[in-house]
Amino acid sequence: MINKLVGSDKEAISDIFDGATVMIGGFGEAGSPIELIHRLIDLGSKDLTVVSNNTGSGNVGIAALIANRQVKKMICSFPRSTNSVVFPELYRNGEIELELVPQGTLAERIRAGGAGIPAFFTPSSVNTPLADGKETREFNGQTYVMEYGIHADFSLVKCQTADRYGNLTYNKTARNFSPIMCTAATTTIVQAKQIVEPGEIDPEVVVTPGIFVNRVVQIVKPEHESILVANQDRYPR
């Protein structure tokens, strides 16, 4: 019998090792798997390379993971935003590495990583500093830059509904990077608000087929990053 449901968020992330590459879903707080991130802070794995669009806000979620000195390197497109204080300070002090990637290139690198494609050519960033030192090639008279697929050891994502096979649906713009991140990791770990029986999610509307998912933990009432930040909450508390 296939059953990807695990009993706790702590158990779900317990094997994330030092030096791992970890993809974390979310665009801002929408889709950010905050409980899984907080358990990773509890676990304390170090020297992580984190792939996520942003670097978090306040002192919770990804920002707290960075503040806890667990992240060696961020691969992201937009490392600053309102209420983002932790990353900028460490970056200015040279205490964290940044690989800045155009948002669409980041998405495609993750998609490629999940699809078994080692590299691809894109028009984005040609003739800009973000293409410096990268291989370029002409196709039909236009210049393209080569970018590499990204494959991670772990992906942490949040979804709306899951079943024991790992079939997932998402909620609105909280979907963002999660479906592609599910495909691009050795071990994909999902926090779901709702667990249903197989068959209850219409096969026509499954967004992430279960084959891409390894573990699912139910978090019925996930915390909201913006509310925690507004309350000046910190993690660890």
Add this chain to the structure above:
Amino acid sequence: MNTHERQGWSRIEMAQKVAQDLPDGSYVNLGIGIPELVADHVPEGIEIIYHTENGLLGMGPVPEPGQENIELINAGKKYVTAIPGASYFHHADSFTMIRGGHLDISVLGALQISKEGDLANWSTGKPGAIPAVGGAMDLVAGVKNVWVITDHVTKDGQFKLVDECSFPLTGKGVVDTVYTNLAIIDVTENGLQVRELAPGITFAYLQEKTEPKLIQ
């Protein structure tokens, strides 16, 4: 020049100018800032579908107070709504729409625009600044028409329309049209062609505020 006194069109009028030029049925991505105002000024009877790169086609207006949904936001991370007929999708699909040339118009802000349509809008390159790019490089590389909406000069009176961008580029030769408070200017093979002057603005005055030579 008194830099506090605004000349020509107001920001809302600039947004109206862009809105009036959107063809009926266009798929449009609006950047953060002044471009966001455009949606409020589309003429009656014109149907525009708005794309926001975080994963929504058919973005609607800001929600009524109390109706905000933490998981329904735009690329600027502000609360939005979805119109009937909207769709949600993941990021690889969203940038397939962008990079694959499926969107008609991208409206963006700018730090500098060159006479050849080079755009700089993501970084001033200053030491200590945190570089952040988001989807701008993908938008200018892939969307069919790139329109810039910006004040004509900086707050301290420096040129924004320049011979060559001094800030790091977002894309080379990508801008089609520039909407400023002083004029609407098309980037053509021959140079910057003035399409319309704001009320009270002369061509000579516009040229004074623009580094490259303009075509009347």
